[in-house]
Structures are given as C-alpha cells and as structure tokens.
Amino acid sequence: MTDIDTLIDLLTRKGKLVAMLAPSFPIVFTYPGIITMLKSLGFTYTAEVAAGARVTNEQLTKLLSGHPDKRYITSPCPTLVRLIKRQLPQYSHYLTQGVDSPMIATAKIVKEKYPGYRPVFIGPCFVKKYEAREEAPELNILVLTYTELTQVFTHFNITDDVKRPEDHFDISISGLTKLYPLDGGLTKSGKVSDTLGKNAVKIVSGPARNIAAIKEFDADPSLRILDILNCDGGCIMGPGIQSKLTVDERKNKILSYFVQEESKLSGTTSAH
Numbered sequence: 001m002t003d004i005d006t007l008i009d010l011l012t013r014k015g016k017l018v019a020m021l022a023p024s025f026p027i028v029f030t031y032p033g034i035i036t037m038l039k040s041l042g043f044t045y046t047a048e049v050a051a052g053a054r055v056t057n058e059q060l061t062k063l064l065s066g067h068p069d070k071r072y073i074t075s076p077c078p079t080l081v082r083l084i085k086r087q088l089p090q091y092s093h094y095l096t097q098g099v100d101s102p103m104i105a106t107a108k109i110v111k112e113k114y115p116g117y118r119p120v121f122i123g124p125c126f127v128k129k130y131e132a133r134e135e136a137p138e139l140n141i142l143v144l145t146y147t148e149l150t151q152v153f154t155h156f157n158i159t160d161d162v163k164r165p166e167d168h169f170d171i172s173i174s175g176l177t178k179l180y181p182l183d184g185g186l187t188k189s190g191k192v193s194d195t196l197g198k199n200a201v202k203i204v205s206g207p208a209r210n211i212a213a214i215k216e217f218d219a220d221p222s223l224r225i226l227d228i229l230n231c232d233g234g235c236i237m238g239p240g241i242q243s244k245l246t247v248d249e250r251k252n253k254i255l256s257y258f259v260q261e262e263s264k265l266s267g268t269t270s271a272h
C-alpha cells in the first residue's frame with residue numbers, strides 16, 4: 001500500500017488525523033485556503049511545522065551553550081544525515097544529538113495536545129518518510145509530499161473553490177522559523193550567528209557542494225557549526241514540490257507568507 005492509499009483509507013474510515021504542514025507549503029498552496037481544503041478532506045486539526053522548528057532551535061542553542069568546546073553539523077535534512085552516516089562515517093560525530101527535526105518536534109507537540117490523533121506530515125521531501133520510520137517509529141508519523149497530497153485532493157474531488165478566510169492553523173507560531181526552508185533558515189531563525197559570531201557559522205546547500213563543505217568544516221576549527229541542506233537553495237527546491245517557479249520566485253512565496261502572517265500571531269506557540 002502506498003502512503004497515498006494509506007491516507008485515503010484513513011480518511012475514508014474517518015481516522016483521527018492532524019495535518020502538519022512543512023514551512024515550504026506556500027510555494028504550492030495558498031493560506032488559509034489550504035486549511036479549508038485539509039479540513040474538507042477530513043483532518044480534524046492542522047499544525048504549522050514552523051512551530052516545531054522553534055523547538056529545534058531551542059534544543060540546538062542549549063546544545064551549543066552546554067558544549068562550548070564542540071562543533072556541529074545540523075541534522076534536519078535526512079538526506080544529509082544518511083549521506084554522512086553511510087558515505088562519510090568519520091564525520092558522523094559532528095551530527096547534533098538530542099536535537100529533534102522540525103517534523104519530529106511538531107509531531108511531539110501534536111501528540112501531547114491531541115492524544116489519540118495520528119500526525120500526518122506533508123512536505124517537500126520523500127526522504128522524510130525514512131526519517132519518520134527509522135528515527136521516530138513511536139510517533140507513527142505518516143509522511144506525504146505536496147505532490148502526493150494533491151493526488152489525495154483529486155481523489156476526493158477537493159478543490160480550492162470554497163473560501164473560508166477565518167480558517168487557520170490550530171498550532172502555529174510567529175517568527176523567523178517560517179523561513180526555515182530557505183538555505184541558512186535554521187541558523188538565521190535561531191540567531192546562531194548572534195551567539196557564536198558570524199565567522200563561526202557556515203551555510204551550504206546543494207549536492208554539488210555538500211561533501212567538500214563537510215571536509216572543509218572538519219579542517220577548519222574556527223567553524224562551530226555547519227548549517228547544511230541537500231537541495232540547492234534549501235527545502236524550497238525539494239523533490240516533493242511540483243512547481244515551475246524559479247528559486248527566487250519560491251523564496252518570494254515564503255517571504256510573502258511570512259510578512260502576511262507575522263502581524264497576526266503573538267510571539268509564542270498558539271493553539272486556537
């Protein structure tokens with residue numbers, strides 16, 4: 001059974017489901033139209049993964065301040081984590097331990113707030129399916145890409161015709177973690193350069209640069225952290241996004257959503 005079939009089956013059986021939308025969603029969907037569509041599909045609640053990203057940042061900050069002598073490679077990108085563990089195991093000690101990815105952190109928030117509900121992560125990346133299964137099986141996260149979700153909408157004949165401007169995320173957050181899918185989104189939203197100094201942080205994205213960047217990081221002790229993502233430009237160019245938009249146009253979609261929503265939310269995780 002594919003993950004599309006699994007979601008269709010769960011929705012048909014009126015399963016208790018929470019949709020968790022990765023912060024790159026504005027490239028593919030409009031807000032709050034996507035919330036209306038997800039609720040029409042049968043999701044009871046919706047969560048913004050930017051909320052979990054705040055937890056990721058807090059955990060990373062704690063790790064950095066608790067271990068001032070150590071250097072780290074960030075690990076929210078499961079493709080990079082697998083690359084290092086399989087092809088470059090001599091560098092795996094740099095991967096952050098005890099720092100949840102935004103997906104896993106959001107699923108933990110969902111499980112605590114809505115016991116008995118299954119988290120469904122919807123994002124730009126099919127490799128997240130492996131992360132969910134292998135690194136957090138106890139959370140039972142179902143992972144679909146945006147492209148797969150679109151097929152589920154088509155199956156149930158859900159369109160964006162219905163407008164309910166009052167719809168909103170049930171779990172959301174204000175602040176810079178909405179910019180997480182841009183390269184450097186983690187360290188910029190976590191203000192890591194403010195703490196460590198900008199020369200201690202290296203930001204890299206793209207498969208052509210990754211391996212060299214990891215080796216350069218290893219060889220340069222002045223760097224405390226390597227913020228690295230596998231896709232060129234970050235998760236905005238993830239393989240689970242079907243879009244003809246350029247990198248800059250995708251960035252602008254993320255920035256527009258950030259500006260649009262920033263004034264509406266308070267400074268903490270909110271549950272409406």
Ligand code: SF4
Pocket residue numbers: 076077078079080124125126127128229230231234235236237238239
């Ligand atoms: S950078 Fe690409 S491969 Fe890595 S998590 Fe984002 S979409 Fe997936």
